[in-house]
Amino acid sequence: MDDHVPETRATRQEPVSALSMLKAKRQRQGSPDSAHSRSSSQSKNSIQDRLFTKLLQQVIPTDDDEETNNGDKTMANSPQKPPFSLPAMTNNFRRFNGRIGVVFLFQAQVEELFCWETPTHTVSFLFVYSFICLQPHLLLVLPLVVFLLFIMVPAFLTRHPPPPSTSTSSTTPYYSYDGPALAPAKTIKPAPETSKDFFRNMRDLQNVMADFSDGHDAVVSLVAPLTNFSNEKLSSALFLGGTVATVLLFLTAHLLPIRFFLLIGGNAAILSNNHKIRQFFQGLLEDVGGLSDLESPLGDEEERELFGKPIPQTPAAAVSALEKFADISLDTDPEEREVEIFELQYRVGSSESGWDNYLFSPLPYDPLSPSRIAGDRPRGCRFFDDVCAPSGWKWKTKKWELDLDCREWVVERMITGVGFEVPGVTSEGKAIIDEVGGWVWDLPADSPSHDEDEIPTMAYGDLQSETKHERKSSKDSGKYTTRDWEEGASASYEVGEWRRRRWVRIVQRMNVPSTGTTTVTYSTLNH
Structure with a gap:
């Protein structure tokens, strides 16, 4: 009799376990009606996404054939990236936009630092920059200092906050470093899709794309005419000057005081963003009477001059001014x-x-x-x-x-x-x-x-x-x-x-x- 008891219990437990598994599955998936409606909507959306993706694949050429026919063993052994897909692009954009906020925050802090929004911070940065220019070997210490002061210390202060202040007067918070942690650790989470930070990131990303496009076009309009040999005399003169400068720097670079150049140039660039310093030098130049027209207001169409020579206002004018110095003879006989x-x-x-x-x-x-x-x-x-x-x-x-x-x-x-x-x-x-x-x-x-x-x-x-x-x-x-x-x-x-x-x-x-x-x-x- 004892031998048959475990067998009967096992047979009784089999339908019970199956019923419990079915209930748990229904609890996870919800009601049958809602599951059916959700599956139908997902299938409907997936069909639309698939149709749109197929249409874009017909319009946009893929590079899979080029990579396959390349014959490179490294390309063949490397994992293949997924092809273009509208759902994947949408999902990746949402993920990227929710995590790009730290980059825009760093950009805003750098702009505030160089624009003298907080003068004490800018002056402190100038001291640190000058000290590193005089002692370049301290660049090895700088990453560790940034890691300790800007990552580890704020994380520790978050775990050990100061006690609430009982007095009405504003006093410096008192941090207690003894005892257990009083607050949870701070974690970096992506911005939710319905939050204001998410839309701020979209706005900043839009502005950054516009700024990059404008900067790219400005650089191309300035550099391309000088380097693409559309004007062979000008490009040849620049190439000849660059070759001579390369040879001279190769022989004399070790004699140049690079540290003092970086020290003076960096400090001058940051100090020039201070409006008070700019006003001081502008007044000084006006008193001297030499260069009072350099800071003329917008809309003034008078020609600006520097040492009696007109200053080019556009990239095209700068290129035309450089053409006057490129008076060299080229061999025009064809090959x-x-x-x-x-x-x-x-x-x-x-x-x-x-x-x-x-x-x-x-x-x-x-x-x-x-x-x-x-x-x-x-x-x-x-x-x-x-x-x-x-x-x-x-x-x-x-x-x-x-x-x-x-x-x-x-x-x-x-x-x-x-x-x-x-x-x-x-x-x-x-x-x-x-x-x-x-x-x-x-x-x-x-x-x-x-x-x-x-x-x-x-x-x-x-x-x-x-x-x-x-x-x-x-x-x-x-x-x-x-x-x-x-x-x-x-x-x-x-x-x-x-x-x-x-x-x-x-x-x-x-x-x-x-x-x-x-x-x-x-x-x-x-x-």
């Missing part, structure tokens, strides 16, 4: 190159003297070229007039010139299995001036057997080769016999199916108008 084209001819039938003009190809189509080994036909055009200059270049000469020295480009390309024409040489060692066509033809795959008295033909064929008997007879007669390539070919060996010769022509780079601009995006620079 020149030599281009080549190969005239290919195909042997017709079994006759060695019949050749058909095939086409003009950028490659010589030699016996060991990859396209010929693969069985592909040569590519090119039929006539000289159809040959175009490379992109960005134009023809300088009007006609093509035949390259008669075929030995040079054959040996330079290490082409084997071909024969070419060379001028003959007399017995006295003087070159015979024969008209050579510059042809380079293929050698047959199976060369005929040579006689014992005939000189063997090498991979680079020479049609002026002669037998010993012919050389002996020429010496006896005192004459040097020459033969054209057809006779030599028929006498010594057969020719292949293709022959080619090289034509050259001079091109020069086209001048791009100075008004043309090129748009550069940061996404392109990142890739």
Whole structure:
């Protein structure tokens, strides 16, 4: 009987546990009606979000294909980031806006510090800055001091607040550092979406985006005309001046008192924001009578001058003023190159003297070229007039010139299995001036057997080769016999199916108008 008791209890507890689990699940999810309505609304919203996301994906191109085709192992092994999605962007913006308040708070405190809202704080910062400029090794101590004074001490004071004051007069709070903590620890929480801080962060984020856009446009309008070589004289002068300054600083940088420059410059920049100091120097300059017009009110259209020279008021005026100092001469001759084209001819039938003009190809189509080994036909055009200059270049000469020295480009390309024409040489060692066509033809795959008295033909064929008997007879007669390539070919060996010769022509780079601009995006620079 005792053996059956645990079994009956287990069987009785199974429906009870299932019922309790069902009740707990209903308590977590709420009533069935509310759960159904909530699921239907979520499905409705998700369908809308999905449709809108699909529409944006069709409009906005993705970079997944570019990253996949890049072939970089590090990119392939790195975790893939999620694609663009409207719900994800909305959720991330809410999270970001709820946590960006600390950045705007720091920005406000920095502005108050440099604008002399609290003079004691600004003066204290000047003392600290001056002390660090005189002793730069204290920069290693500064992060620890900021961590202790601005993070740890406020956190401890929050846990140990002073007792409530009982007197009516304002006195300094008394902090007790003995005993247990009296208050909970302070934690940084994101601003709720319905709070005023959340909307303040949205306002500050909106203003920061506008300020960044204005600053970006101002910097581009000032720096781009100086550095993008739209005005080559001005950009070249700046490049030359920067190169000279770099060389001089590389040699003399260790002699400059950098600490005193930072000390004087930093203090002068912060002190110039104090309105009292600005008024003092303005009055001093007015008394001297030199620069009273520098602080003229807005709306005054009179021309301001500095040491008798007008001060530029806009970036365009500053660029035009710098152009007067960029009086250097530039080489305006465009770059020149030599281009080549190969005239290919195909042997017709079994006759060695019949050749058909095939086409003009950028490659010589030699016996060991990859396209010929693969069985592909040569590519090119039929006539000289159809040959175009490379992109960005134009023809300088009007006609093509035949390259008669075929030995040079054959040996330079290490082409084997071909024969070419060379001028003959007399017995006295003087070159015979024969008209050579510059042809380079293929050698047959199976060369005929040579006689014992005939000189063997090498991979680079020479049609002026002669037998010993012919050389002996020429010496006896005192004459040097020459033969054209057809006779030599028929006498010594057969020719292949293709022959080619090289034509050259001079091109020069086209001048791009100075008004043309090129748009550069940061996404392109990142890739």
